[in-house]
Amino acid sequence: MVKIKLREHFMTGVSYMLPFVVSGGLLISMSFMIPESEMLNRIGGIAFNLMLIVLAGYISFSIADRAGLTAGMLAGAISLEIGAGYLGALVGGLLAGYISLLIKRYIVDKTPPYLAPIFSIIVLPLLSVLIVGIIMLGLLGSPISYLTESLNDGLRSIYGTWSSLLLALILGTMMAVDMGGPINKVAYFFGLWTLETGNPSLIMSAVMVAGMTPPIGLSMASFFFPKKFSSEEKENGKIAWFLGLSFITEGAIPHAAIDPLRVIPSMIVGSATAAVLSMYFSCAQLAPHGGIFILPTITNFPIFLLAMLIGSVVTCLLCGFLKKEV
Numbered sequence: 001m002v003k004i005k006l007r008e009h010f011m012t013g014v015s016y017m018l019p020f021v022v023s024g025g026l027l028i029s030m031s032f033m034i035p036e037s038e039m040l041n042r043i044g045g046i047a048f049n050l051m052l053i054v055l056a057g058y059i060s061f062s063i064a065d066r067a068g069l070t071a072g073m074l075a076g077a078i079s080l081e082i083g084a085g086y087l088g089a090l091v092g093g094l095l096a097g098y099i100s101l102l103i104k105r106y107i108v109d110k111t112p113p114y115l116a117p118i119f120s121i122i123v124l125p126l127l128s129v130l131i132v133g134i135i136m137l138g139l140l141g142s143p144i145s146y147l148t149e150s151l152n153d154g155l156r157s158i159y160g161t162w163s164s165l166l167l168a169l170i171l172g173t174m175m176a177v178d179m180g181g182p183i184n185k186v187a188y189f190f191g192l193w194t195l196e197t198g199n200p201s202l203i204m205s206a207v208m209v210a211g212m213t214p215p216i217g218l219s220m221a222s223f224f225f226p227k228k229f230s231s232e233e234k235e236n237g238k239i240a241w242f243l244g245l246s247f248i249t250e251g252a253i254p255h256a257a258i259d260p261l262r263v264i265p266s267m268i269v270g271s272a273t274a275a276v277l278s279m280y281f282s283c284a285q286l287a288p289h290g291g292i293f294i295l296p297t298i299t300n301f302p303i304f305l306l307a308m309l310i311g312s313v314v315t316c317l318l319c320g321f322l323k324k325e326v
Contacts, residue, residue, distance in 0.1 A: 006094075007258065007259075008062060009059050009062040009063055009093070009094070009097065010059060010090070010257050010258050011230065011232060011258060012058050012059065012061065012062035013054070013055040013056070013057075013058045013059035013062065013089075013090075013093055013257065014055065014232060014236075014254045014257050014258055015058075015232050016054050016055075016057075016058040017051045017054045017055040017058070017253075017254065017257075018232065018235070018236055018254055020047050020048065020050045020051040020054055021048070021051050021236070021243075021250065021251065021253065021254060022236075022239050023044075023047050024044045024045065024046075024047030024048030024049075024050075024051065025044070025048065025239070025242075025243040025246065025248045025250070025251055026044070026239070026242070026243075027040050027041070027043055027044025027047065028040075028041055028044035028045065028048065028246065028248060029044075029242065029243070029245075029246035029248065030044075031044060032246065032289075032290050032291070032293040032294075033293060048250065049080055051250070051253070052076045052077075052079050052080045052085070052086060052088075052089040053073050053076035053077050053080065053089075054073075054076065055076060055086065055089045055090070055093060055253075055257065056072045056073065056075040056076030056079060056089040056090070056092045056093035056096065057069055057072040057073035057075075057076055057093070058072065058093075059072060059089075059090065059093030059094060059096075059097060060072025060073075060075065060093045060094075060096040060097035060100060061097070062097065063094070063097025063098060063100070063101055064096075064097045064098070064100040064101040064104060067100045067101070067103075067104045067108075067120075067124055067128075068096055068097040068100035068101065068128070070100075070125045070128065070129060071096035071097075071099065071100050071125070071128035071129050071131075071132045072092070072093050072096040072097060072100075074096070074129050074132055074133060074136075075088075075089065075092025075093055075095060075096045075132050075136055076089045076092060076093065078092065078133065078136040078137060078140075079092050079136070079140075082136075082137070082140060082141050082144055082145075083144060083148070083181065083182045083185060084140050084144055084181060084182065085178045085179065085180050085181020085182060085184070086178065086179060086180065086181060086250075086253045086256070086257060087178050087181055087260075088136075088140055088144075088181070090257060090260075091140075092132070092136055095132055095135060095136070096128065096132045099128055099131050099132055100124065100128040103123075103124050103127050103128055104124060107119065107123065107124070107127075108120055108123065108124050144182050147182055147183070148182045148185070148186050151174070151183065151186040152186050152189070152190065155167075155170075155171075155186070155187075155190045156190070156193070159190075159194075159203075164202065164279050165276050165279055165280060167203070167279075168203075168206040168272075168275040168276045168278065168279035168280075169272050169275065169276050171187045171190070171191070171203065171206055171207050171210060171275055172206065172210035172268075172271040172272035172273070172274060172275030172276065172311075173268050173271065173272050174186065174187035175187050175188070175207060175210035175211045175214075175249060175271050175275070176210065176211075176213075176214050176249075176264070176267040176268045176270070176271035176272070177264065177268060179214060179249045179250050179252050179253050179256060179267075180249055180250040180253070184211070184249060187207055187210075188207055188211070190203065190207070191203050191204040191206075191207035191208070191288070192204070192288050195286065195288060198286075199284075199286075200284035200285055200286050200299060201284055201285060201286070202278075202279055202282060202283065202284045203279075204284070204285050204286075204287075204288065205278050205279075205283040205284050205285045205298060205304060206275040206276075206278045206279045206283075207275070208247050208285070208289075208291065209274045209275060209277075209278045209283070209304060209307050209308050209311065210271035210272070210274050210275040210278075210311070211247055211249040211271070212244045212245065212247050212249070212274075212291055212292075212308055212312075213244065213267070213270045213271050213274045213308055213311035213312045213314075213315055214244065214249055214251075214252035214256075214267040214270065214271060214315060215240040215241065215243045215244030215248065215249065215251035215252045216240070216241050216244035216245065216308070216312040216315075217244075217266070217267065217270045217311070217312040217313070217314070217315025217316045217319065218237060218240055218252050218255045218263065218267070218315065218316075218319060219237040219238070219239075219240040219241035219244065220241070220312055220313070220315075220316035221237075221266075221315070221316040221317075221319040221320050221323075222234050222236075222237030222240075222255070223237060224316060224320060225316075225319070225320035225323070227325045227326065228319075228320060228323040228324065228325055228326060229255075229323075229326060230258070230326050232254070232258075233254065233255055233258060236251075236254040236255060237255075239251070240252065240254075240255070244291075244312070245291050245292040246290075246291045246292065246293070247289055247290065247291030248291075252267060259323060262319065262322040262323050262324075263319060263323070265318070265322070266314075266315050266318035266319040266322060267315050267319075269314055269315070269318055270311040270312060270313075270314040270315030270316075270318065271311060271315070272311075273307075273310060273311045273314050274307045274308055274310065274311025274312075275307075275311075277303070277306070277307035277310060277311070278303070278304055278307045281300055281303040281307070282299065282300060283298055283299060283300045283301070283303055283304040283307070284298070284299045284300075285297060285298045285299070
């Protein structure tokens with residue numbers, strides 16, 4: 001029963017988040033196609049950032065109704081600020097929802113009727129926001145900073161000393177683990193760091209192809225295995241492929257948020273496969289972003305496309321195998 005309830009709460013958050021993923025992602029993609037379109041990119045980025053706030057807010061809303069919305073959105077905003085990504089928003093939304101529910105049941109609902117409006121309007125949001133804020137910042141802030149610094153130092157220490165294929169395997173895994181969260185960002189910025197030499201980077205291509213395959217693979221899976229995806233997931237699958245081609249890994253978040261234990265491992269294997277293939281066949285690029293729109297500038301770009309396709313198919317097949325029918 002608890003598992004079913006959690007899925008319902010996650011589905012509620014995802015259904016409200018989806019328009020922000022789609023609109024923000026499409027605007028960012030359009031900015032790559034249209035010259036001098038910084039405003040499109042900026043608008044898309046703002047809309048995209050709102051998705052974590054909306055996801056956490058409406059997970060909390062699903063649990064505690066209106067009483068949970070304020071603390072839930074705060075949890076999403078904190079996740080965005082500290083770089084906790086969608087996993088932080090999921091945890092924060094659950095935390096905010098259940099804390100708000102407890103405050104409502106054991107404090108607000110037990111007050112005399114003449115005090116209930118004051119407690120509902122002032123005490124409940126004040127307590128829930130304060131408690132959620134302290135817990136989120138206290139439990140997640142420092143650990144995430146330590147994690148990102150440690151991962152960044154670790155990657156730089158093994159760069160040039162470990163096997164390039166093993167490094168690609170690690171980076172591919174990192175790109176798929178949290179889709180725009182702290183681990184994903186460390187891998188991406190490590191790729192940017194390798195561009196500072198001014199030469200085409202094998203690492204950057206491995207990072208980019210690994211970030212493209214999760215949304216594409218999940219889009220394929222929702223098409224080829226329709227019985228294993230909800231209607232909301234299928235709707236997201238109709239646009240996720242384009243977000244993937246645009247190197248917007250966050251396009252996979254709506255699928256991963258609903259069924260993380262099966263979806264994330266599928267994405268990891270697919271992304272790692274694509275990154276290793278890209279590295280093995282010496283695909284390299286100078287551009288830091290762009291996905292399919294910078295394809296002609298990538299060395300061995302037919303192989304890059306093939307690596308992207310193979311990685312996406314791996315994610316698709318694994319997801320189809322691991323997920324249960326809805």
